[in-house]
Amino acid sequence: MDDYVIGVLSNIGVISFIALSAYLLLLTGEISFGQQAFFAIGAYAAGIATALWGWPLAAGLAWGAATGAAAAILVGVPTLRLHGLYFAIATLAFAEMVRLLFELFSYQVVVDGEFIGPNGADGFRGIRYIFENDIGPLRFLLVIYGLLAATLAAFMLIERSRLGIIFRMIGEDEVLAETNGIAVARHKVLAAGLAGAVAGIGGGLYAHLTTYVEPRIFDVMLGVHSLAYGLIGGLGTAFGPLLGVLIDIGLLESIRMFAGYRMIIFGGLVALLLIVRPRGLLDEIAVHRIRKAWPRILAAGERQTLHLRRPQ
Protein backbone atom coordinates (compact mmCIF):
# COMPACT_ATOMS: atom_id res chain seq x y z
CA MET A 1 0.00 0.00 0.00
CA ASP A 2 1.32 3.45 -0.75
CA ASP A 3 1.67 6.04 1.98
CA TYR A 4 -1.30 8.09 0.83
CA VAL A 5 -3.69 5.16 1.19
CA ILE A 6 -2.22 4.26 4.57
CA GLY A 7 -2.63 7.88 5.66
CA VAL A 8 -6.28 8.01 4.60
CA LEU A 9 -7.05 4.67 6.24
CA SER A 10 -5.32 5.75 9.46
CA ASN A 11 -7.38 8.93 9.47
CA ILE A 12 -10.61 7.01 8.95
CA GLY A 13 -9.72 4.69 11.82
CA VAL A 14 -8.88 7.45 14.25
CA ILE A 15 -11.91 9.61 13.45
CA SER A 16 -14.12 6.52 13.83
CA PHE A 17 -13.41 6.57 17.55
CA ILE A 18 -14.90 10.02 18.07
CA ALA A 19 -17.83 9.13 15.80
CA LEU A 20 -18.48 6.04 17.96
CA SER A 21 -18.25 8.21 21.04
CA ALA A 22 -20.96 10.57 19.77
CA TYR A 23 -23.03 7.57 18.64
CA LEU A 24 -23.03 6.04 22.12
CA LEU A 25 -24.58 9.19 23.54
CA LEU A 26 -27.08 9.36 20.67
CA LEU A 27 -28.24 5.88 21.68
CA THR A 28 -29.21 7.21 25.10
CA GLY A 29 -31.02 10.05 23.35
CA GLU A 30 -28.52 12.80 24.05
CA ILE A 31 -26.97 15.04 21.43
CA SER A 32 -23.44 16.09 22.28
CA PHE A 33 -21.58 18.85 20.47
CA GLY A 34 -18.67 18.29 22.78
CA GLN A 35 -17.05 14.89 22.25
CA GLN A 36 -14.03 16.65 20.74
CA ALA A 37 -13.17 17.79 24.29
CA PHE A 38 -12.49 14.21 25.41
CA PHE A 39 -10.69 13.51 22.14
CA ALA A 40 -8.47 16.52 22.91
CA ILE A 41 -7.94 15.50 26.53
CA GLY A 42 -7.01 11.98 25.42
CA ALA A 43 -4.62 13.36 22.81
CA TYR A 44 -2.82 15.63 25.26
CA ALA A 45 -2.77 13.07 28.08
CA ALA A 46 -1.43 10.24 25.91
CA GLY A 47 1.09 12.55 24.23
CA ILE A 48 2.37 13.83 27.57
CA ALA A 49 2.63 10.29 28.90
CA THR A 50 4.79 8.93 26.08
CA ALA A 51 6.76 12.02 25.07
CA LEU A 52 7.37 13.64 28.46
CA TRP A 53 7.15 10.83 30.97
CA GLY A 54 8.61 8.09 28.78
CA TRP A 55 5.65 5.72 29.17
CA PRO A 56 5.09 2.93 26.64
CA LEU A 57 2.39 3.49 24.02
CA ALA A 58 -0.16 1.09 25.53
CA ALA A 59 0.08 2.78 28.94
CA GLY A 60 -0.17 6.19 27.29
CA LEU A 61 -3.32 5.23 25.38
CA ALA A 62 -4.86 3.72 28.51
CA TRP A 63 -4.05 6.93 30.37
CA GLY A 64 -5.69 8.93 27.56
CA ALA A 65 -8.81 6.77 27.80
CA ALA A 66 -8.89 7.10 31.59
CA THR A 67 -8.57 10.89 31.56
CA GLY A 68 -11.20 11.13 28.81
CA ALA A 69 -13.60 9.01 30.86
CA ALA A 70 -12.88 10.90 34.08
CA ALA A 71 -13.50 14.27 32.39
CA ALA A 72 -16.70 12.97 30.78
CA ILE A 73 -18.05 11.71 34.10
CA LEU A 74 -17.10 14.94 35.84
CA VAL A 75 -18.93 17.07 33.31
CA GLY A 76 -21.72 14.52 32.88
CA VAL A 77 -22.90 14.71 36.48
CA PRO A 78 -24.03 18.37 36.37
CA THR A 79 -25.12 18.41 32.71
CA LEU A 80 -26.96 15.14 32.18
CA ARG A 81 -30.07 16.32 33.97
CA LEU A 82 -30.42 18.79 31.11
CA HIS A 83 -32.21 17.65 27.98
CA GLY A 84 -32.16 18.15 24.25
CA LEU A 85 -30.85 21.51 23.19
CA TYR A 86 -29.86 22.44 26.74
CA PHE A 87 -27.56 19.43 27.03
CA ALA A 88 -26.20 19.94 23.52
CA ILE A 89 -25.26 23.55 24.22
CA ALA A 90 -23.80 22.70 27.64
CA THR A 91 -21.47 20.16 26.00
CA LEU A 92 -20.59 22.76 23.37
CA ALA A 93 -19.73 25.30 26.07
CA PHE A 94 -17.64 22.74 27.94
CA ALA A 95 -15.73 21.66 24.84
CA GLU A 96 -14.96 25.24 23.86
CA MET A 97 -13.72 25.91 27.39
CA VAL A 98 -11.43 22.89 27.15
CA ARG A 99 -10.10 24.08 23.79
CA LEU A 100 -9.46 27.60 25.10
CA LEU A 101 -7.82 26.25 28.25
CA PHE A 102 -5.43 24.19 26.11
CA GLU A 103 -4.52 27.45 24.38
CA LEU A 104 -3.36 28.72 27.77
CA PHE A 105 -1.85 25.41 28.93
CA SER A 106 1.90 25.17 28.88
CA TYR A 107 3.90 22.28 30.32
CA GLN A 108 7.34 21.83 28.87
CA VAL A 109 10.12 19.51 29.87
CA VAL A 110 13.64 19.19 28.49
CA VAL A 111 13.97 15.83 26.72
CA ASP A 112 17.22 15.05 24.87
CA GLY A 113 18.33 18.68 25.05
CA GLU A 114 15.18 20.32 23.65
CA PHE A 115 11.97 21.63 25.11
CA ILE A 116 8.96 19.54 24.28
CA GLY A 117 5.42 19.47 25.58
CA PRO A 118 2.22 21.49 25.19
CA ASN A 119 2.92 25.15 24.58
CA GLY A 120 -0.37 27.02 24.56
CA ALA A 121 -1.76 28.02 21.19
CA ASP A 122 1.46 26.90 19.46
CA GLY A 123 0.43 23.35 20.17
CA PHE A 124 2.23 20.25 21.30
CA ARG A 125 5.08 19.13 19.06
CA GLY A 126 7.33 16.12 19.22
CA ILE A 127 5.04 13.20 20.09
CA ARG A 128 7.54 10.95 18.34
CA TYR A 129 6.95 7.64 20.04
CA ILE A 130 6.21 5.70 16.86
CA PHE A 131 9.34 7.00 15.13
CA GLU A 132 11.63 6.48 18.09
CA ASN A 133 10.38 2.92 18.48
CA ASP A 134 10.52 2.25 14.77
CA ILE A 135 6.82 1.57 14.33
CA GLY A 136 6.18 2.10 10.62
CA PRO A 137 2.95 3.62 9.26
CA LEU A 138 1.64 0.19 8.32
CA ARG A 139 2.24 -1.23 11.78
CA PHE A 140 0.60 1.77 13.40
CA LEU A 141 -2.34 1.30 11.03
CA LEU A 142 -2.66 -2.21 12.41
CA VAL A 143 -2.54 -0.83 15.96
CA ILE A 144 -5.37 1.61 15.10
CA TYR A 145 -7.55 -1.03 13.48
CA GLY A 146 -6.80 -3.57 16.20
CA LEU A 147 -8.06 -1.15 18.82
CA LEU A 148 -11.00 -0.15 16.63
CA ALA A 149 -11.97 -3.80 16.21
CA ALA A 150 -11.75 -4.31 19.97
CA THR A 151 -13.90 -1.21 20.57
CA LEU A 152 -16.45 -2.39 18.01
CA ALA A 153 -16.55 -5.82 19.63
CA ALA A 154 -17.18 -4.14 22.98
CA PHE A 155 -20.00 -2.10 21.40
CA MET A 156 -21.51 -5.28 19.94
CA LEU A 157 -21.38 -6.97 23.31
CA ILE A 158 -22.94 -3.97 25.03
CA GLU A 159 -25.70 -3.71 22.42
CA ARG A 160 -26.57 -7.36 22.83
CA SER A 161 -26.51 -7.14 26.61
CA ARG A 162 -29.03 -5.85 29.09
CA LEU A 163 -26.98 -2.66 29.33
CA GLY A 164 -27.44 -1.93 25.62
CA ILE A 165 -31.18 -2.45 25.90
CA ILE A 166 -31.27 -0.08 28.86
CA PHE A 167 -29.34 2.53 26.87
CA ARG A 168 -31.76 2.34 23.95
CA MET A 169 -34.72 2.33 26.30
CA ILE A 170 -33.53 5.56 27.90
CA GLY A 171 -33.01 6.98 24.43
CA GLU A 172 -36.53 6.00 23.38
CA ASP A 173 -38.34 7.35 26.44
CA GLU A 174 -36.55 8.39 29.57
CA VAL A 175 -39.63 8.74 31.75
CA LEU A 176 -40.93 5.34 30.74
CA ALA A 177 -37.52 3.81 31.48
CA GLU A 178 -37.54 5.39 34.91
CA THR A 179 -41.02 4.10 35.71
CA ASN A 180 -39.77 0.65 34.74
CA GLY A 181 -37.27 0.84 37.56
CA ILE A 182 -34.17 1.82 35.61
CA ALA A 183 -31.68 4.11 37.32
CA VAL A 184 -31.66 6.59 34.45
CA ALA A 185 -29.17 9.08 35.87
CA ARG A 186 -26.60 6.41 36.72
CA HIS A 187 -26.83 4.81 33.30
CA LYS A 188 -26.53 8.12 31.52
CA VAL A 189 -23.37 8.98 33.45
CA LEU A 190 -22.06 5.49 32.65
CA ALA A 191 -22.75 6.03 28.93
CA ALA A 192 -21.06 9.44 29.07
CA GLY A 193 -18.02 7.90 30.78
CA LEU A 194 -17.73 5.10 28.23
CA ALA A 195 -18.11 7.62 25.41
CA GLY A 196 -15.39 9.75 27.00
CA ALA A 197 -13.06 6.75 27.18
CA VAL A 198 -13.64 5.86 23.52
CA ALA A 199 -12.97 9.46 22.47
CA GLY A 200 -9.87 9.49 24.70
CA ILE A 201 -8.38 6.41 23.00
CA GLY A 202 -9.07 8.01 19.61
CA GLY A 203 -7.37 11.21 20.74
CA GLY A 204 -4.31 9.32 21.95
CA LEU A 205 -4.02 7.50 18.62
CA TYR A 206 -4.51 10.78 16.75
CA ALA A 207 -1.70 12.49 18.69
CA HIS A 208 0.72 9.65 17.91
CA LEU A 209 -0.36 9.45 14.29
CA THR A 210 0.23 13.13 13.55
CA THR A 211 3.03 13.64 16.15
CA TYR A 212 1.64 17.14 16.67
CA VAL A 213 -1.58 18.50 18.10
CA GLU A 214 -2.81 22.04 18.58
CA PRO A 215 -5.94 23.29 20.34
CA ARG A 216 -7.68 24.64 17.24
CA ILE A 217 -7.98 21.14 15.72
CA PHE A 218 -10.43 20.31 18.49
CA ASP A 219 -12.99 22.96 17.62
CA VAL A 220 -16.72 22.55 17.42
CA MET A 221 -16.50 21.55 13.73
CA LEU A 222 -14.91 18.25 14.77
CA GLY A 223 -17.70 17.70 17.29
CA VAL A 224 -20.54 18.40 14.87
CA HIS A 225 -18.91 16.22 12.22
CA SER A 226 -18.62 13.29 14.60
CA LEU A 227 -22.27 13.69 15.49
CA ALA A 228 -23.22 13.82 11.82
CA TYR A 229 -21.32 10.60 11.02
CA GLY A 230 -23.65 8.53 13.19
CA LEU A 231 -26.70 10.11 11.64
CA ILE A 232 -25.50 9.64 8.08
CA GLY A 233 -24.25 6.10 8.53
CA GLY A 234 -27.16 5.04 10.71
CA LEU A 235 -28.14 4.70 14.35
CA GLY A 236 -29.13 1.03 14.16
CA THR A 237 -25.67 -0.42 14.69
CA ALA A 238 -22.17 0.61 15.70
CA PHE A 239 -21.16 0.10 12.07
CA GLY A 240 -23.32 3.13 11.21
CA PRO A 241 -20.92 5.82 12.43
CA LEU A 242 -18.06 3.94 10.75
CA LEU A 243 -19.94 4.01 7.48
CA GLY A 244 -20.48 7.74 7.95
CA VAL A 245 -16.74 8.34 8.43
CA LEU A 246 -15.96 6.12 5.45
CA ILE A 247 -18.33 8.06 3.20
CA ASP A 248 -17.02 11.46 4.26
CA ILE A 249 -13.27 10.96 4.61
CA GLY A 250 -12.82 7.86 2.49
CA LEU A 251 -14.94 8.81 -0.46
CA LEU A 252 -15.03 12.56 -0.62
CA GLU A 253 -11.97 13.95 1.07
CA SER A 254 -9.69 11.50 -0.65
CA ILE A 255 -10.99 11.56 -4.19
CA ARG A 256 -9.39 14.68 -5.54
CA MET A 257 -11.86 14.97 -8.39
CA PHE A 258 -14.29 16.59 -5.95
CA ALA A 259 -11.80 19.20 -4.71
CA GLY A 260 -13.54 22.54 -4.36
CA TYR A 261 -17.00 21.07 -4.81
CA ARG A 262 -16.84 18.40 -2.12
CA MET A 263 -19.06 20.14 0.38
CA ILE A 264 -21.55 21.30 -2.23
CA ILE A 265 -22.13 17.70 -3.29
CA PHE A 266 -21.77 16.14 0.14
CA GLY A 267 -23.90 18.73 1.93
CA GLY A 268 -26.72 18.36 -0.57
CA LEU A 269 -26.55 14.56 -0.54
CA VAL A 270 -26.64 14.41 3.25
CA ALA A 271 -29.64 16.76 3.38
CA LEU A 272 -31.51 14.62 0.82
CA LEU A 273 -30.52 11.37 2.55
CA LEU A 274 -31.82 12.60 5.89
CA ILE A 275 -35.22 13.38 4.33
CA VAL A 276 -35.55 9.76 3.21
CA ARG A 277 -33.85 8.19 6.19
CA PRO A 278 -33.88 10.42 9.28
CA ARG A 279 -31.95 7.83 11.29
CA GLY A 280 -29.29 7.19 8.67
CA LEU A 281 -28.48 4.52 6.12
CA LEU A 282 -28.11 1.66 8.60
CA ASP A 283 -31.10 2.54 10.74
CA GLU A 284 -32.88 0.08 13.04
CA ILE A 285 -35.10 -1.25 10.26
CA ALA A 286 -32.22 -1.77 7.84
CA VAL A 287 -30.24 -3.57 10.54
CA HIS A 288 -33.23 -5.75 11.33
CA ARG A 289 -33.66 -6.70 7.65
CA ILE A 290 -29.97 -7.48 7.28
CA ARG A 291 -30.12 -9.70 10.34
CA LYS A 292 -33.11 -11.56 8.95
CA ALA A 293 -31.47 -12.03 5.58
CA TRP A 294 -28.33 -13.35 7.14
CA PRO A 295 -29.22 -16.60 8.91
CA ARG A 296 -25.91 -16.95 10.66
CA ILE A 297 -26.56 -13.82 12.65
CA LEU A 298 -30.24 -14.58 13.01
CA ALA A 299 -29.77 -16.53 16.21
CA ALA A 300 -28.09 -13.58 17.83
CA GLY A 301 -30.61 -11.18 16.31
CA GLU A 302 -33.55 -12.99 17.87
CA ARG A 303 -32.18 -12.36 21.31
CA GLN A 304 -32.71 -8.67 20.67
CA THR A 305 -35.95 -7.94 22.45
CA LEU A 306 -35.83 -4.34 21.35
CA HIS A 307 -38.77 -2.51 20.05
CA LEU A 308 -37.79 -1.73 16.47
CA ARG A 309 -39.64 0.96 14.70
CA ARG A 310 -39.16 4.21 12.92
CA PRO A 311 -39.90 7.26 15.06
CA GLN A 312 -43.22 8.77 14.09
Added chain:
Amino acid sequence: MIDFVQTTIDGVMVGASYGLLALGFTLIFGVMRRLNLSYGPSIMVGAYLGTLLYVQHGASPVAVAAMTVAGAALAGIYVERLCFAPMAVGAGVASMVSSFAIWMQLEQAAVLVLPRHTYPFPPLATGAPLMLGPFQLRIDHLIMLISALGMSLCVQLMLYRSRFGLALRAIIGNPVAAHLVGIDVRSAILTAFAVASAIGGFAGYLVLAADQQVTPMFGMWATFKGLVAMMIGGLGSTPGAILGGIVLGVVEAHGQWYFGPQVRELVAYLLLFGFLVFRPGGILGEPPTRSVIDRRSM
Protein backbone atom coordinates in the same frame (compact mmCIF):
# COMPACT_ATOMS: atom_id res chain seq x y z
CA MET B 1 -13.40 53.94 36.70
CA ILE B 2 -13.52 55.69 33.35
CA ASP B 3 -12.06 52.59 31.73
CA PHE B 4 -14.62 50.42 33.48
CA VAL B 5 -17.53 52.49 32.20
CA GLN B 6 -16.03 52.76 28.71
CA THR B 7 -15.53 48.98 28.58
CA THR B 8 -19.11 48.48 29.71
CA ILE B 9 -20.38 50.88 27.04
CA ASP B 10 -18.38 49.06 24.35
CA GLY B 11 -19.72 45.76 25.67
CA VAL B 12 -23.33 46.94 25.52
CA MET B 13 -22.88 48.11 21.92
CA VAL B 14 -21.29 44.88 20.70
CA GLY B 15 -23.79 42.96 22.79
CA ALA B 16 -26.64 44.66 20.94
CA SER B 17 -25.50 42.95 17.74
CA TYR B 18 -25.36 39.58 19.55
CA GLY B 19 -28.87 40.31 20.74
CA LEU B 20 -30.10 40.99 17.19
CA LEU B 21 -28.58 37.68 16.05
CA ALA B 22 -30.23 35.92 18.98
CA LEU B 23 -33.57 37.53 18.11
CA GLY B 24 -33.75 35.78 14.75
CA PHE B 25 -32.53 32.55 16.31
CA THR B 26 -35.09 32.56 19.08
CA LEU B 27 -37.90 33.18 16.60
CA ILE B 28 -36.92 30.08 14.59
CA PHE B 29 -36.36 27.95 17.66
CA GLY B 30 -39.49 29.21 19.38
CA VAL B 31 -41.70 28.23 16.44
CA MET B 32 -39.93 25.07 15.29
CA ARG B 33 -38.40 23.73 18.51
CA ARG B 34 -35.53 22.76 16.25
CA LEU B 35 -32.01 24.06 15.97
CA ASN B 36 -31.04 25.68 12.67
CA LEU B 37 -27.25 25.52 12.53
CA SER B 38 -27.38 27.12 9.08
CA TYR B 39 -28.70 30.36 10.56
CA GLY B 40 -25.30 32.09 10.54
CA PRO B 41 -24.23 30.72 7.15
CA SER B 42 -27.51 31.96 5.63
CA ILE B 43 -26.58 35.43 6.87
CA MET B 44 -23.10 34.98 5.42
CA VAL B 45 -24.62 34.18 2.02
CA GLY B 46 -26.54 37.47 2.19
CA ALA B 47 -23.40 39.33 3.24
CA TYR B 48 -21.38 37.79 0.40
CA LEU B 49 -24.02 38.83 -2.13
CA GLY B 50 -23.93 42.31 -0.60
CA THR B 51 -20.17 42.56 -0.79
CA LEU B 52 -20.25 41.22 -4.36
CA LEU B 53 -22.53 44.12 -5.27
CA TYR B 54 -20.17 46.51 -3.46
CA VAL B 55 -16.91 45.21 -4.89
CA GLN B 56 -18.06 44.78 -8.48
CA HIS B 57 -20.55 47.60 -8.91
CA GLY B 58 -19.68 49.99 -6.09
CA ALA B 59 -23.20 49.80 -4.71
CA SER B 60 -24.33 52.22 -2.01
CA PRO B 61 -24.58 51.09 1.65
CA VAL B 62 -28.37 51.02 1.39
CA ALA B 63 -28.26 48.67 -1.62
CA VAL B 64 -25.72 46.48 0.16
CA ALA B 65 -27.93 46.35 3.26
CA ALA B 66 -31.01 45.45 1.17
CA MET B 67 -29.04 42.77 -0.67
CA THR B 68 -27.71 41.30 2.58
CA VAL B 69 -31.17 41.11 4.13
CA ALA B 70 -32.79 39.70 0.97
CA GLY B 71 -29.97 37.18 0.44
CA ALA B 72 -30.18 35.97 4.03
CA ALA B 73 -33.96 35.57 3.76
CA LEU B 74 -33.63 33.61 0.49
CA ALA B 75 -30.95 31.35 1.94
CA GLY B 76 -33.17 30.87 5.00
CA ILE B 77 -36.05 29.77 2.77
CA TYR B 78 -33.74 27.32 1.00
CA VAL B 79 -32.67 25.86 4.35
CA GLU B 80 -36.26 25.58 5.55
CA ARG B 81 -37.43 23.82 2.39
CA LEU B 82 -34.55 21.34 2.42
CA CYS B 83 -33.85 20.69 6.10
CA PHE B 84 -37.04 21.43 8.02
CA ALA B 85 -40.20 21.25 5.91
CA PRO B 86 -39.75 17.64 4.68
CA MET B 87 -38.80 16.20 8.08
CA ALA B 88 -41.24 14.12 10.09
CA VAL B 89 -42.30 15.24 13.56
CA GLY B 90 -39.82 13.08 15.45
CA ALA B 91 -36.80 13.86 13.30
CA GLY B 92 -35.46 17.00 14.98
CA VAL B 93 -31.92 15.67 15.21
CA ALA B 94 -31.99 14.85 11.51
CA SER B 95 -33.09 18.44 10.79
CA MET B 96 -30.20 19.76 12.83
CA VAL B 97 -27.59 17.56 11.17
CA SER B 98 -29.11 18.35 7.79
CA SER B 99 -28.83 22.08 8.50
CA PHE B 100 -25.20 21.47 9.40
CA ALA B 101 -24.60 19.76 6.06
CA ILE B 102 -26.18 22.74 4.30
CA TRP B 103 -23.96 25.04 6.36
CA MET B 104 -20.92 23.31 4.83
CA GLN B 105 -22.51 23.64 1.41
CA LEU B 106 -23.27 27.36 1.73
CA GLU B 107 -19.80 28.07 3.08
CA GLN B 108 -18.13 26.33 0.16
CA ALA B 109 -20.43 28.01 -2.34
CA ALA B 110 -19.49 31.41 -0.89
CA VAL B 111 -15.78 30.58 -1.15
CA LEU B 112 -16.21 29.47 -4.76
CA VAL B 113 -17.84 32.77 -5.73
CA LEU B 114 -15.42 34.98 -3.78
CA PRO B 115 -12.24 32.99 -3.16
CA ARG B 116 -10.11 35.52 -1.24
CA HIS B 117 -10.00 35.19 2.53
CA THR B 118 -11.39 38.65 3.31
CA TYR B 119 -13.49 41.10 1.34
CA PRO B 120 -14.19 44.73 2.17
CA PHE B 121 -17.63 45.66 3.43
CA PRO B 122 -18.93 49.25 3.12
CA PRO B 123 -18.93 51.17 6.41
CA LEU B 124 -22.19 52.59 7.69
CA ALA B 125 -20.96 55.76 9.40
CA THR B 126 -17.39 56.98 9.18
CA GLY B 127 -17.68 60.18 11.24
CA ALA B 128 -15.77 60.80 14.46
CA PRO B 129 -17.21 59.10 17.55
CA LEU B 130 -19.61 61.03 19.73
CA MET B 131 -18.17 62.24 23.01
CA LEU B 132 -20.32 61.94 26.14
CA GLY B 133 -18.15 63.58 28.75
CA PRO B 134 -15.03 61.40 28.89
CA PHE B 135 -16.72 58.51 27.06
CA GLN B 136 -16.59 57.65 23.39
CA LEU B 137 -19.52 56.35 21.46
CA ARG B 138 -19.13 55.11 17.88
CA ILE B 139 -22.03 56.21 15.70
CA ASP B 140 -22.38 52.84 13.97
CA HIS B 141 -22.46 51.18 17.40
CA LEU B 142 -25.22 53.55 18.49
CA ILE B 143 -27.21 52.62 15.37
CA MET B 144 -26.67 48.98 16.31
CA LEU B 145 -28.09 49.47 19.80
CA ILE B 146 -31.10 51.48 18.62
CA SER B 147 -31.83 48.93 15.88
CA ALA B 148 -31.61 46.07 18.36
CA LEU B 149 -34.09 47.68 20.74
CA GLY B 150 -36.38 48.76 17.89
CA MET B 151 -36.28 45.38 16.19
CA SER B 152 -37.01 43.57 19.44
CA LEU B 153 -40.04 45.84 19.91
CA CYS B 154 -41.19 45.10 16.34
CA VAL B 155 -40.92 41.35 16.88
CA GLN B 156 -42.78 41.65 20.16
CA LEU B 157 -45.55 43.67 18.45
CA MET B 158 -45.67 41.23 15.55
CA LEU B 159 -46.06 38.30 17.96
CA TYR B 160 -48.66 39.89 20.23
CA ARG B 161 -50.53 42.41 18.07
CA SER B 162 -50.87 40.88 14.59
CA ARG B 163 -52.89 38.01 13.18
CA PHE B 164 -49.70 36.41 11.92
CA GLY B 165 -48.24 36.61 15.42
CA LEU B 166 -51.37 35.04 16.82
CA ALA B 167 -51.01 32.19 14.34
CA LEU B 168 -47.35 31.74 15.32
CA ARG B 169 -48.19 31.67 19.00
CA ALA B 170 -50.89 29.10 18.31
CA ILE B 171 -48.33 26.96 16.48
CA ILE B 172 -45.85 27.34 19.35
CA GLY B 173 -48.55 26.21 21.77
CA ASN B 174 -49.75 23.21 19.78
CA PRO B 175 -49.09 22.71 16.05
CA VAL B 176 -51.81 20.08 15.63
CA ALA B 177 -54.48 22.22 17.27
CA ALA B 178 -53.32 25.22 15.21
CA HIS B 179 -53.77 23.17 12.06
CA LEU B 180 -57.25 22.08 13.17
CA VAL B 181 -58.47 25.64 13.65
CA GLY B 182 -57.49 26.45 10.08
CA ILE B 183 -54.00 27.92 10.38
CA ASP B 184 -51.78 27.13 7.43
CA VAL B 185 -48.97 25.82 9.62
CA ARG B 186 -46.48 25.09 6.86
CA SER B 187 -46.66 28.49 5.22
CA ALA B 188 -46.63 30.27 8.59
CA ILE B 189 -43.45 28.41 9.54
CA LEU B 190 -41.86 29.26 6.20
CA THR B 191 -42.72 32.94 6.66
CA ALA B 192 -41.36 32.92 10.22
CA PHE B 193 -38.17 31.33 8.92
CA ALA B 194 -37.76 33.99 6.24
CA VAL B 195 -38.49 36.81 8.71
CA ALA B 196 -36.02 35.40 11.23
CA SER B 197 -33.31 35.02 8.59
CA ALA B 198 -33.98 38.58 7.42
CA ILE B 199 -33.56 39.85 11.00
CA GLY B 200 -30.32 37.89 11.11
CA GLY B 201 -29.29 39.43 7.80
CA PHE B 202 -29.92 42.89 9.19
CA ALA B 203 -27.86 42.06 12.30
CA GLY B 204 -25.12 40.65 10.09
CA TYR B 205 -25.10 43.81 7.98
CA LEU B 206 -24.67 46.04 11.05
CA VAL B 207 -21.85 43.90 12.47
CA LEU B 208 -19.98 43.70 9.15
CA ALA B 209 -20.43 47.41 8.44
CA ALA B 210 -18.78 48.10 11.82
CA ASP B 211 -15.97 45.61 11.05
CA GLN B 212 -15.71 46.76 7.39
CA GLN B 213 -14.75 43.29 6.24
CA VAL B 214 -16.28 39.87 5.73
CA THR B 215 -14.70 36.40 5.82
CA PRO B 216 -16.17 32.90 5.32
CA MET B 217 -15.81 32.38 9.08
CA PHE B 218 -18.62 34.86 9.67
CA GLY B 219 -21.29 32.16 9.33
CA MET B 220 -19.91 30.11 12.19
CA TRP B 221 -19.36 33.21 14.29
CA ALA B 222 -22.94 34.38 13.80
CA THR B 223 -24.45 30.98 14.56
CA PHE B 224 -22.54 30.56 17.80
CA LYS B 225 -22.82 34.14 19.07
CA GLY B 226 -26.56 34.06 18.40
CA LEU B 227 -26.90 30.67 20.05
CA VAL B 228 -24.98 31.67 23.19
CA ALA B 229 -26.86 34.97 23.55
CA MET B 230 -30.19 33.17 23.05
CA MET B 231 -29.42 30.57 25.72
CA ILE B 232 -28.22 33.18 28.24
CA GLY B 233 -31.26 35.37 27.63
CA GLY B 234 -33.70 32.50 27.83
CA LEU B 235 -35.12 30.37 25.04
CA GLY B 236 -38.17 31.78 23.34
CA SER B 237 -38.08 35.20 24.97
CA THR B 238 -37.75 38.24 22.67
CA PRO B 239 -36.62 40.75 25.31
CA GLY B 240 -34.45 37.96 26.71
CA ALA B 241 -32.59 37.62 23.42
CA ILE B 242 -31.52 41.28 23.46
CA LEU B 243 -30.75 41.18 27.18
CA GLY B 244 -28.74 37.97 26.77
CA GLY B 245 -26.77 39.55 23.94
CA ILE B 246 -25.97 42.62 26.00
CA VAL B 247 -24.94 40.57 29.05
CA LEU B 248 -22.71 38.45 26.81
CA GLY B 249 -21.19 41.55 25.20
CA VAL B 250 -20.45 43.21 28.55
CA VAL B 251 -18.94 40.07 30.08
CA GLU B 252 -16.77 39.53 27.00
CA ALA B 253 -15.60 43.15 26.96
CA HIS B 254 -14.57 43.01 30.61
CA GLY B 255 -12.95 39.60 30.17
CA GLN B 256 -10.86 41.01 27.37
CA TRP B 257 -10.04 44.21 29.26
CA TYR B 258 -8.80 42.42 32.37
CA PHE B 259 -7.33 39.18 31.02
CA GLY B 260 -6.68 39.60 27.29
CA PRO B 261 -8.30 38.30 24.12
CA GLN B 262 -7.77 34.59 24.81
CA VAL B 263 -9.80 34.81 27.99
CA ARG B 264 -12.58 36.81 26.27
CA GLU B 265 -14.08 33.71 24.71
CA LEU B 266 -13.36 31.60 27.76
CA VAL B 267 -15.43 33.79 30.09
CA ALA B 268 -18.25 33.83 27.54
CA TYR B 269 -18.45 30.03 27.51
CA LEU B 270 -17.98 29.87 31.28
CA LEU B 271 -20.96 32.20 31.65
CA LEU B 272 -23.02 30.04 29.31
CA PHE B 273 -22.05 26.84 31.10
CA GLY B 274 -22.84 28.39 34.47
CA PHE B 275 -26.26 29.51 33.27
CA LEU B 276 -27.08 26.09 31.83
CA VAL B 277 -26.11 24.24 34.99
CA PHE B 278 -27.58 26.62 37.58
CA ARG B 279 -30.31 28.45 35.70
CA PRO B 280 -31.04 26.63 32.43
CA GLY B 281 -33.99 28.89 31.67
CA GLY B 282 -31.63 31.82 31.17
CA ILE B 283 -32.37 35.34 32.37
CA LEU B 284 -35.96 35.65 31.18
CA GLY B 285 -36.89 32.24 29.81
CA GLU B 286 -38.87 29.62 31.63
CA PRO B 287 -36.94 26.74 33.16
CA PRO B 288 -37.05 23.73 30.83
CA THR B 289 -39.38 20.88 31.56
CA ARG B 290 -39.38 17.56 29.81
CA SER B 291 -42.52 18.50 27.94
CA VAL B 292 -41.31 21.92 26.77
CA ILE B 293 -38.12 20.62 25.22
CA ASP B 294 -39.18 17.14 24.34
CA ARG B 295 -36.14 15.29 23.16
CA ARG B 296 -38.14 13.73 20.37
CA SER B 297 -38.97 17.08 18.83
CA MET B 298 -35.42 18.34 19.25
